[in-house]
Amino acid sequence: MALLRSFAAFSFCISLLLGLCSAGDPFIFYDWDVSYITASPLGVKQQVIAINGQFPGPIVNVTTNNNVVVNVVNNLDESVLITWDGIQHRRNSWQDGVRGTNCPIPARWNWTYQFQVKDQIGSFFYFPSLNFQRAAGGYGGIIVNNRDIIPVPFGKPDGDITLHIGDWFNRNHTDMRNALDNGKDLGMPDGVLMNGKGPYRYNDTLVPVGIDYETIHVHPGRTYRFRVHNVGVSTSLNFRIQNHNMLLVETEGSYTVQQNYTNLDIHVGQSYSFLVTMDQNASSDYYIVASARFVNESLWTRVTGVAILQYSNSKGKASGPLPDPPNDFYDKTFSMNQARSIRWNVSAGAARPNPQGSFKYGQINVTDVYVLRNKPPVVINGKRRTTLNGISYSNAATPLRLADQYKVQGVYKLDFPTRPLVGPPRIETSVINGTFRGFMEVIFQNNDTTVQSYHMDGYAFFVVGMDFGEWTENSRGTYNKWDGVARSTTQVFPGAWTAILVSLDNVGFWNVRAENLDTWYLGQEVYVRVVNPEITNKTELPKPDNALYCGALEHLQKPQKLHSKSSASSIVAGRMLLFTLVLLYAATAIFQ
Numbered sequence: 001m002a003l004l005r006s007f008a009a010f011s012f013c014i015s016l017l018l019g020l021c022s023a024g025d026p027f028i029f030y031d032w033d034v035s036y037i038t039a040s041p042l043g044v045k046q047q048v049i050a051i052n053g054q055f056p057g058p059i060v061n062v063t064t065n066n067n068v069v070v071n072v073v074n075n076l077d078e079s080v081l082i083t084w085d086g087i088q089h090r091r092n093s094w095q096d097g098v099r100g101t102n103c104p105i106p107a108r109w110n111w112t113y114q115f116q117v118k119d120q121i122g123s124f125f126y127f128p129s130l131n132f133q134r135a136a137g138g139y140g141g142i143i144v145n146n147r148d149i150i151p152v153p154f155g156k157p158d159g160d161i162t163l164h165i166g167d168w169f170n171r172n173h174t175d176m177r178n179a180l181d182n183g184k185d186l187g188m189p190d191g192v193l194m195n196g197k198g199p200y201r202y203n204d205t206l207v208p209v210g211i212d213y214e215t216i217h218v219h220p221g222r223t224y225r226f227r228v229h230n231v232g233v234s235t236s237l238n239f240r241i242q243n244h245n246m247l248l249v250e251t252e253g254s255y256t257v258q259q260n261y262t263n264l265d266i267h268v269g270q271s272y273s274f275l276v277t278m279d280q281n282a283s284s285d286y287y288i289v290a291s292a293r294f295v296n297e298s299l300w301t302r303v304t305g306v307a308i309l310q311y312s313n314s315k316g317k318a319s320g321p322l323p324d325p326p327n328d329f330y331d332k333t334f335s336m337n338q339a340r341s342i343r344w345n346v347s348a349g350a351a352r353p354n355p356q357g358s359f360k361y362g363q364i365n366v367t368d369v370y371v372l373r374n375k376p377p378v379v380i381n382g383k384r385r386t387t388l389n390g391i392s393y394s395n396a397a398t399p400l401r402l403a404d405q406y407k408v409q410g411v412y413k414l415d416f417p418t419r420p421l422v423g424p425p426r427i428e429t430s431v432i433n434g435t436f437r438g439f440m441e442v443i444f445q446n447n448d449t450t451v452q453s454y455h456m457d458g459y460a461f462f463v464v465g466m467d468f469g470e471w472t473e474n475s476r477g478t479y480n481k482w483d484g485v486a487r488s489t490t491q492v493f494p495g496a497w498t499a500i501l502v503s504l505d506n507v508g509f510w511n512v513r514a515e516n517l518d519t520w521y522l523g524q525e526v527y528v529r530v531v532n533p534e535i536t537n538k539t540e541l542p543k544p545d546n547a548l549y550c551g552a553l554e555h556l557q558k559p560q561k562l563h564s565k566s567s568a569s570s571i572v573a574g575r576m577l578l579f580t581l582v583l584l585y586a587a588t589a590i591f592q
């Protein structure tokens with residue numbers, strides 16, 4: 001079990017006088033032991049990454065403006081970083097947990113994240129960002145609740161259920177990494193997991209005996225909030241609950257216009273909340289399904305996740321065929337129209353009492369335009385790589401943010417092209433020069449043959465347009481300038497484009513990446529550097545005292561006592577120390 005403790009620190013904080021710090025914002029502590037466990041979700045034994053022995057990991061359940069402290073003990077045999085997909089880390093890319101902002105936490109070391117979930121609400125998830133580890137687990141949901149005083153645009157649900165859905169391979173993540181390093185494709189996944197479990201035996205031929213499946217227990221007449229995250233490797237999934245409407249209410253921190261769906265495509269890295277009312281007669285249990293999308297269904301039948309929705313008055317097991325997926329193998333228009341139908345509820349408030357729509361993004365002038373073109377993999381220097389604008393990203397040994405802090409030269413180039421490069425593709429540590437307080441338009445143009453999702457750390461962006469064909473300046477005429485939803489992960493269909501707008505008001509280095517793990521691993525990634533040209537302490541938090549050093553700065557790193565396998569007790573002993581660290585940290589924040 002996760003040790004969890006929350007208390008209102010500094011409730012009479014001096015900051016009340018200064019009006020500066022997070023006065024009274026509670027601290028929520030988590031202690032995480034990241035280690036391998038043996039599991040066989042699809043009937044084949046393998047090493048899976050667990051947190052405190054759980055796979056998926058524990059839910060991070062916090063409230064707007066809480067300070068979250070997570071001490072991560074790395075008991076894997078390789079380094080680890082945890083990233084918080086969709087958490088904005090205002091002024092604080094130091095805690096983002098990606099290779100451009102943090103040194104990896106070596107095996108048997110620990111590192112303590114501390115960040116505030118400032119002005120956010122909604123459903124997100126965390127995952128290990130290095131070494132293809134997400135393919136082995138290590139992920140879990142993040143819930144950021146509204147503060148009590150802020151109204152939510154729907155009644156309080158009778159329960160809150162997180163579902164992690166995702167494709168799964170029986171090979172472990174090191175084998176998958178090796179395949180990609182050797183220029184191979186991953187091929188078809190072995191199945192789809194729901195909350196770390198294999199499919200219910202809906203078909204005796206397709207599903208072997210003895211597979212553990214997920215059961216969701218509900219009561220008739222009640223309404224539950226389902227938070228669904230696609231945490232998989234690379235497969236878009238169609239999600240549906242037999243005989244039940246799913247009322248979409250939220251996605252990645254924005255309240256949406258509330259609409260019923262019988263099924264919804266959830267692409268890799270995306271999160272959605274649905275309200276589902278138990279309005280059926282429970283003549284049997286019901287199927288919850290997540291099936292692979294845009295693939296030949298007759299070849300990909302095994303890539304289907306099936307869980308069970310069980311009413312307390314259920315009269316029997318679920319049986320018969322699964323509810324049908326959309327039948328549109330040759331035509332992605334249905335899916336694109338579905339994506340376009342997801343809109344912002346401009347009159348609903350989010351983390352603050354004022355309506356979401358009071359930020360009129362459609363009236364802001366764009367300052368920077370980037371067209372990011374994804375091509376099918378290419379061979380560069382004998383290696384199979386993926387590119388954006390002809391550049392395949394190479395991680396620098398020194399995190400970019402640290403390099404800036406210590407004025408280490410030559411770690412990266414601030415020369416990422418605004419348009420696709422002509423000429424041969426290359427491998428580079430090339431960064432986008434963001435304009436602080438600028439308003440950036442990014443067009444993702446997908447020239448590959450599969451759906452890709454793109455994610456940006458540090459921000460929520462507005463999804464303003466999506467269409468087939470090549471984007472042109474004229475495409476701007478079709479943009480939704482009014483109620484495009486603000487989120488952090490968008491899908492880009494093959495042979496199509498997606499346009500986003502983002503207000504660059506958050507100082508730091510921010511990762512933009514393909515969420516599809518194979519595409520990302522092979523180089524589809526870039527950072528946006530956002531620097532305040534004015535010298536001030538107000539727009540970025542100082543480097544944390546516990547920052548790790550590596551690369552050109554490795555000489556600054558003090559050695560750490562290695563954790564033994566059973567480290568939980570030493571963590572508890574270290575609590576007072578940790579608390580002191582937190583006090584010091586908060587004090588620095590106050591006195592800037």
Ligand SMILES: *[C@@H]1O[C@H](CO)[C@@H](O)[C@H](O)[C@H]1NC(C)=O
Pocket residue numbers: 047172173174175
């Ligand atoms: C992954 O599997 C290979 C065998 O296929 C094995 O050699 C390796 O130790 C495994 N790695 C992990 C982390 O489980």
Ligand SMILES: *[C@@H]1O[C@H](CO)[C@@H](O)[C@H](O)[C@H]1NC(C)=O
Pocket residue numbers: 059061062143160161
């Ligand atoms: C999250 O915490 C709140 C209390 O802060 C509790 O009411 C709620 O049930 C929790 N949600 C989950 C999913 O654990």
Ligand SMILES: *[C@@H]1O[C@H](CO)[C@@H](O)[C@H](O)[C@H]1NC(C)=O
Pocket residue numbers: 071110111112113546570571572573574575577578581
């Ligand atoms: C490791 O955990 C201990 C508490 O167990 C804490 O005092 C220390 O600061 C942590 N190390 C880092 C680098 O965060």
Ligand SMILES: *[C@@H]1O[C@H](CO)[C@@H](O)[C@H](O)[C@H]1NC(C)=O
Pocket residue numbers: 152153154256257258259345346347348349
């Ligand atoms: C939008 O939010 C408002 C304010 O909370 C709510 O009353 C309304 O029902 C919502 N509209 C839709 C279409 O979801």
Ligand SMILES: *[C@@H]1O[C@H](CO)[C@@H](O)[C@H](O)[C@H]1NC(C)=O
Pocket residue numbers: 203204205206301321
């Ligand atoms: C089970 O799946 C197999 C293979 O797809 C199919 O031929 C068969 O009809 C299915 N059985 C039932 C009862 O649906």
Ligand SMILES: *[C@@H]1O[C@H](CO)[C@@H](O)[C@H](O)[C@H]1NC(C)=O
Pocket residue numbers: 245247258259260277279
């Ligand atoms: C959604 O479906 C539910 C149950 O089927 C129904 O009661 C509700 O009125 C529908 N809501 C909307 C906004 O269509």
Ligand SMILES: *[C@@H]1O[C@H](CO)[C@@H](O)[C@H](O)[C@H]1NC(C)=O
Pocket residue numbers: 281282283
């Ligand atoms: C329950 O609902 C199902 C599907 O809507 C229907 O076929 C069945 O007759 C109903 N059973 C009862 C007992 O009402």
Ligand SMILES: *[C@@H]1O[C@H](CO)[C@@H](O)[C@H](O)[C@H]1NC(C)=O
Pocket residue numbers: 296297298299329
């Ligand atoms: C799917 O694959 C099967 C078996 O190879 C083939 O017969 C069928 O034509 C394919 N369907 C489509 C829509 O391509």
Ligand SMILES: *[C@@H]1O[C@H](CO)[C@@H](O)[C@H](O)[C@H]1NC(C)=O
Pocket residue numbers: 363364365
């Ligand atoms: C946007 O630019 C136009 C001219 O290009 C200018 O007239 C207008 O005032 C600008 N709007 C804002 C909000 O800056």
Ligand SMILES: *[C@@H]1O[C@H](CO)[C@@H](O)[C@H](O)[C@H]1NC(C)=O
Pocket residue numbers: 414433434435436
């Ligand atoms: C980055 O952009 C700023 C303006 O935002 C400009 O002053 C600076 O010269 C640019 N740097 C490079 C290397 O292009």
Ligand SMILES: *[C@@H]1O[C@H](CO)[C@@H](O)[C@H](O)[C@H]1NC(C)=O
Pocket residue numbers: 446447448449494495496
């Ligand atoms: C990729 O780009 C080429 C050249 O512009 C074009 O012919 C082809 O149709 C594009 N394919 C996709 C899937 O966008």
Ligand SMILES: *[C@@H]1O[C@H](CO)[C@@H](O)[C@H](O)[C@H]1NC(C)=O
Pocket residue numbers: 535536537542592
């Ligand atoms: C920023 O804070 C540091 C101490 O944390 C202080 O030494 C420095 O003078 C401050 N700089 C500005 C511009 O306020």
